Amino acid sequence: MNDAATATLTDLYQLTMLQGYLEQGMTAPAVFEFFVRRLPPQRNFLVAAGLEQVLDYLESLCFTPEELDWIGRCGRFSRAFVDYLAEFRFTGSVHAMAEGTVFFPDEPILRVTAPLPEAQLVETRVINLLHFQTLIASKAARCVLAAPGRSLVDFGLRRAHGAEAGLYAARAAYLAGFAATATVAAGIRFGIPVSGTMAHSFIQAHADEETAFEHFARAQPEHAVLLLDTYDTEAAARKVVRLAARLRAAGIHVRGVRLDSGDLAAHARAVRAILDAGGLREVEIFASGNLDEHALAALVAAGAPIDGFGIGTRLDTSADAPYLDCAYKLEEYDGHARRKRSEGKATLPGRKQVFRRTDADGILTGDILALEEADVPGRALLAPCLADGRRLQPSPPLTAIRAHTARELARLPPALRTLEPAAPYPVTIDPGLLDLVRRLDEAGP
Amino acid sequence: MNDAATATLTDLYQLTMLQGYLEQGMTAPAVFEFFVRRLPPQRNFLVAAGLEQVLDYLESLCFTPEELDWIGRCGRFSRAFVDYLAEFRFTGSVHAMAEGTVFFPDEPILRVTAPLPEAQLVETRVINLLHFQTLIASKAARCVLAAPGRSLVDFGLRRAHGAEAGLYAARAAYLAGFAATATVAAGIRFGIPVSGTMAHSFIQAHADEETAFEHFARAQPEHAVLLLDTYDTEAAARKVVRLAARLRAAGIHVRGVRLDSGDLAAHARAVRAILDAGGLREVEIFASGNLDEHALAALVAAGAPIDGFGIGTRLDTSADAPYLDCAYKLEEYDGHARRKRSEGKATLPGRKQVFRRTDADGILTGDILALEEADVPGRALLAPCLADGRRLQPSPPLTAIRAHTARELARLPPALRTLEPAAPYPVTIDPGLLDLVRRLDEAGP
Numbered sequence: 001m002n003d004a005a006t007a008t009l010t011d012l013y014q015l016t017m018l019q020g021y022l023e024q025g026m027t028a029p030a031v032f033e034f035f036v037r038r039l040p041p042q043r044n045f046l047v048a049a050g051l052e053q054v055l056d057y058l059e060s061l062c063f064t065p066e067e068l069d070w071i072g073r074c075g076r077f078s079r080a081f082v083d084y085l086a087e088f089r090f091t092g093s094v095h096a097m098a099e100g101t102v103f104f105p106d107e108p109i110l111r112v113t114a115p116l117p118e119a120q121l122v123e124t125r126v127i128n129l130l131h132f133q134t135l136i137a138s139k140a141a142r143c144v145l146a147a148p149g150r151s152l153v154d155f156g157l158r159r160a161h162g163a164e165a166g167l168y169a170a171r172a173a174y175l176a177g178f179a180a181t182a183t184v185a186a187g188i189r190f191g192i193p194v195s196g197t198m199a200h201s202f203i204q205a206h207a208d209e210e211t212a213f214e215h216f217a218r219a220q221p222e223h224a225v226l227l228l229d230t231y232d233t234e235a236a237a238r239k240v241v242r243l244a245a246r247l248r249a250a251g252i253h254v255r256g257v258r259l260d261s262g263d264l265a266a267h268a269r270a271v272r273a274i275l276d277a278g279g280l281r282e283v284e285i286f287a288s289g290n291l292d293e294h295a296l297a298a299l300v301a302a303g304a305p306i307d308g309f310g311i312g313t314r315l316d317t318s319a320d321a322p323y324l325d326c327a328y329k330l331e332e333y334d335g336h337a338r339r340k341r342s343e344g345k346a347t348l349p350g351r352k353q354v355f356r357r358t359d360a361d362g363i364l365t366g367d368i369l370a371l372e373e374a375d376v377p378g379r380a381l382l383a384p385c386l387a388d389g390r391r392l393q394p395s396p397p398l399t400a401i402r403a404h405t406a407r408e409l410a411r412l413p414p415a416l417r418t419l420e421p422a423a424p425y426p427v428t429i430d431p432g433l434l435d436l437v438r439r440l441d442e443a444g445p
Numbered sequence: 446m447n448d449a450a451t452a453t454l455t456d457l458y459q460l461t462m463l464q465g466y467l468e469q470g471m472t473a474p475a476v477f478e479f480f481v482r483r484l485p486p487q488r489n490f491l492v493a494a495g496l497e498q499v500l501d502y503l504e505s506l507c508f509t510p511e512e513l514d515w516i517g518r519c520g521r522f523s524r525a526f527v528d529y530l531a532e533f534r535f536t537g538s539v540h541a542m543a544e545g546t547v548f549f550p551d552e553p554i555l556r557v558t559a560p561l562p563e564a565q566l567v568e569t570r571v572i573n574l575l576h577f578q579t580l581i582a583s584k585a586a587r588c589v590l591a592a593p594g595r596s597l598v599d600f601g602l603r604r605a606h607g608a609e610a611g612l613y614a615a616r617a618a619y620l621a622g623f624a625a626t627a628t629v630a631a632g633i634r635f636g637i638p639v640s641g642t643m644a645h646s647f648i649q650a651h652a653d654e655e656t657a658f659e660h661f662a663r664a665q666p667e668h669a670v671l672l673l674d675t676y677d678t679e680a681a682a683r684k685v686v687r688l689a690a691r692l693r694a695a696g697i698h699v700r701g702v703r704l705d706s707g708d709l710a711a712h713a714r715a716v717r718a719i720l721d722a723g724g725l726r727e728v729e730i731f732a733s734g735n736l737d738e739h740a741l742a743a744l745v746a747a748g749a750p751i752d753g754f755g756i757g758t759r760l761d762t763s764a765d766a767p768y769l770d771c772a773y774k775l776e777e778y779d780g781h782a783r784r785k786r787s788e789g790k791a792t793l794p795g796r797k798q799v800f801r802r803t804d805a806d807g808i809l810t811g812d813i814l815a816l817e818e819a820d821v822p823g824r825a826l827l828a829p830c831l832a833d834g835r836r837l838q839p840s841p842p843l844t845a846i847r848a849h850t851a852r853e854l855a856r857l858p859p860a861l862r863t864l865e866p867a868a869p870y871p872v873t874i875d876p877g878l879l880d881l882v883r884r885l886d887e888a889g890p
Contacts (some may be wrong), residue, residue, distance in 0.1 A: 006630060007627075008629040008630040008633055009602065009608050009611070009628070009630050010602075010628075010629055010630075011600070011602065011628065011641055012627050012628075012629055012632075012639045012640065012641030012644055013604070013625040013627065013641035013643055013644055014644075015629065015641075016641055016643065016661075016662070016664065016665055016668070017643055017644060017647045019652070019664045019665075020647065020661050020663075020664035020665075021647075021665050022662050024660050024661070025455045026650060026651075028651065030646075032646070045539075048459070060854040066633070067633060070633045070878035071629075071666065074632075074639070076665065077670060080806075082854065102783055107607070116650055116750060118648060119660075120644075120647075122646070123603070123646075124602055124603045124614065125608075126607065127603040127604065128602060128603050128604070128605065128607065131603070131604055131607075132607055133608050135606075142566040142722075155456070156496045157454065157455075157456060157569055157573060158456070158573050158576070158771075159572065159573070159574065159576055159761070159771075160606065160615055161577050161580075161605065161606035161607065161609075161610035161614075162573065162606065162607055162608075162609030163454050163573065163607075164571075164606075164607030164608050164609045164610070165606035165607040165609065165610050166454070167607075168607055169606075169682030176681070180454040180456050182453055182458065183454070183457075184453040184454075184456070184457055184460065184512075185453040185454050185515075187457075187519075188453055188511070188515045189514070194456065194457045194460055194519070196456055196458035196460075198458055198461065198462055199458055199459075199462060199464070199565075199568070200774070200775070200785050200787065201475075201477070201565060201568075201774070201775035202465065202466075204783040204784075204785060205466070205471060205561055205775060205778045205783070206471075215468070215469050216461075216462070216463050216465050216714065218465075218468065219461065219464045219465035220461055220465070220521065221465075223461070223521060229787045229788070230785055230786070230787060231786050231787075232786075260787065261787040261788045261789055261790050262787075262789070263790035267520060285763045290460070300788075313768045314768075317606070317762075317768045318766040318767075319767050319768060321763060322762040322763070323604045323758045323759075323762045324604075325473045326604075327574055329645070329646070330645070330649045330650060332647035333649065333650045336463075338649040339649075340645050340649060340675055341675070341676050342645065342674045342675060342676075342705065342706040342707075343674070343706045343707040344704050344706055344707070362822050367702060372493060388813075393729050399785075438634050444676075
């Protein structure tokens with residue numbers, strides 16, 4: 001994304017504040033942390049995602065001549081400020097949780113330490129990148145947990161909120177355990193397996209359905225998944241049986257069929273029976289159409305003979321919770337901890353670390369949110385990943401992130417793995433951090 | 446957006462079907478229409494948006510060498526097919542409703558007529574572009590209707606679903622009547638007025654709030670909007686009064702203040718009283734924080750002295766209805782009307798037109814959905830805008846689209862202009878179209 005890397009993917013006030021900071025010489029180190037304030041009611045945990053794109057952004061961030069020209073002409077900024085922006089690079093450091101790590105409210109998943117203007121300018125895009133992929137990975141993880149052993153495919157590009165949303169949703173869903181995406185550009189860009197079936201229009205463009213099936217199967221002799229519900233689902237399944245017998249001699253094998261409307265469990269049972277009776281036991285049944293984790297769980301619970309699911313709109317828009325209440329907040333400036341006390345939006349000050357404990361089986365038992373230097377039991381989740389504006393090591397391959405996510409989901413307490421709202425996972429605030437809050441509140445603003 | 450223009454922003458099945466069509470020589474003209482099946486319960490009407498981006502896409506659509514290479518190597522496509530894609534251009538035509546036009550379920554807002562493979566391939570991105578901007582323009586229009594005379598600003602980039610969503614949300618909101626956006630890149634790209642205030646971090650980075658206000662006001666001597674809620678809103682307002690008196694001599698004027706938490710109506714009244722008593726009657730009050738059209742309506746009804754609103758997350762994600770049930774469906778192939786009969790998703794066949802009638806005051810009284818050539822009273826809403834793959838005229842300036850939207854909203858029947866669910870607007874299916882449905886159903890698939 002060329003445009004997506006531009007430094008002007010930011011709010012005007014970031015530039016306004018930068019000019020103010022620079023006029024006052026306020027360029028000492030600042031510490032900002034990104035965290036989620038509270039879970040949507042429909043989520044028991046979140047899955048961190050988007051770090052690779054944040055690091056790409058920070059490493060490449062600069063203003064183009066066209067952007068500098070616009071900023072210079074807009075009537076709000078000095079020549080000296082535009083000259084400063086012309087040389088702007090991100091020179092700070094980042095600590096973060098590995099992508100695919102599960103996390104909970106108040107826990108920072110990313111910390112930026114940089115000269116104040118640099119740490120400030122990046123706020124908007126850092127939130128934009130972390131928020132969306134975390135949102136989708138967390139929704140996708142619920143789908144994965146709801147349909148164990150089934151193959152899940154992202155079908156959502158068309159109703160994702162723009163191109164970047166479609167691409168990053170494919171990445172986030174794969175990272176969370178989806179098998180594939182239908183989005184070709186995501187396959188090219190991220191190496192995600194791509195998968196697809198056929199649309200109703202292919203059937204409708206033909207004078208009759210069986211001819212359409214045959215043409216499609218001949219064009220995809222090993223991959224064809226035939227869509228059954230354009231006119232009459234069970235009648236279409238019988239056509240597939242007749243067709244498969246004819247095509248077998250030509251070395252053409254129908255791989256599967258897709259159901260996209262009506263009572264999916266009932267259609268799947270009827271179609272399975274027709275296929276099996278026709279000797280097509282190896283032909284798989286895929287289902288799609290307004291699916292989400294609840295629909296998946298219901299179909300699995302009903303014993304519907306469905307091998308794979310295409311999940312689109314409700315995944316790519318995270319339809320039941322289309323945003324997270326998240327923030328990127330100043331926690332320290334020039335060596336002094338800072339705390340915002342706005343009603344309902346107060347922050348925990350200082351550079352923080354998340355310490356996680358597990359039981360003998362590796363199941364998570366509780367986190368402690370503490371100041372970075374605190375001596376607290378548990379595994380520290382935030383690790384350095386960028387310093388002096390450069391990555392400390394390459395980002396892990398997406399397949400490695402996906403494997404990490406699978407291990408993380410396996411270690412969730414059982415109550416958090418269900419779709420039902422569970423009692424909150426225990427996140428304790430360390431007494432040292434509470435002391436700092438008290439001292440800052442006593443000192444006043 | 447460079448990547449955003451790529452032809453691989455599509456579902457794999459489009460490519461698969463294209464190979465099938467080409468093997469069978471099925472390249473006759475096809476007609477696809479984009480429409481919304483039903484309104485979300487929280488919407489009484491929709492506002493068409495995104496056409497300019499669809500036309501940009503269709504005019505520039507081609508496969509890059511890297512994409513062709515990937516398609517050739519992925520194991521599903523023939524050499525002949527890759528060679529075909531290398532020459533692929535969109536050569537068809539488009540009829541559409543003007544951006545900013547209000548519309549209702551079942552009414553096509555865009556019709557593509559092109560050789561079947563071309564009309565098929567573009568499905569995914571055409572939906573992706575029209576769906577999102579229509580979604581946001583429709584939400585933004587409700588905000589505009591809920592807060593007449595107030596200045597509304599898009600604050601949503603950070604929680605929009607990616608960069609493109611943030612940019613297009615800014616465009617769609619402005620088109621629907623918003624005054625400005627905070628997103629700098631949207632100002633550069635679309636010429637939308639940009640506007641901004643300051644963040645809590647600016648206050649927090651300073652040892653005390655009043656110094657922070659002064660530094661910010663000196664950096665923005667005409668534009669400063671000071672954020673009051675970092676520690677204590679009313680105390681901050683009193684600091685603004687003291688500061689303004691001191692700065693006036695230096696020719697620096699505070700433009701406004703912003704409230705971002707707590708009871709916004711109560712804070713606004715208290716702050717207004719403090720400012721007025723301090724001689725700052727001209728200083729405006731802006732409010733933000735989890736706002737949507739319902740919050741705006743409540744604040745307006747309460748008589749809260751708020752001059753402008755920043756609306757972010759709930760606008761840019763269309764949080765109460767994050768997607769529309771929309772489709773792009775084949776209605777005719779090679780001169781024959783087509784109809785999909787899937788359960789709950791049946792389509793109306795043929796090339797259609799929407800005819801709209803108004804009363805003597807110009808208020809909408811009802812639409813008729815008919816075949817294109819039908820002789821039906823009313824103004825035809827779909828007009829040709831692209832032929833032989835090229836625009837027939839430049840897209841209108843965004844300010845003209847915005848003026849058109851304002852006229853459209855003014856002509857809505859009063860019940861549809863409220864936030865409450867209204868009786869559906871009358872959209873009648875012309876008997877000629879119903880006849881075609883009956884004939885196709887009798888003929889069978």
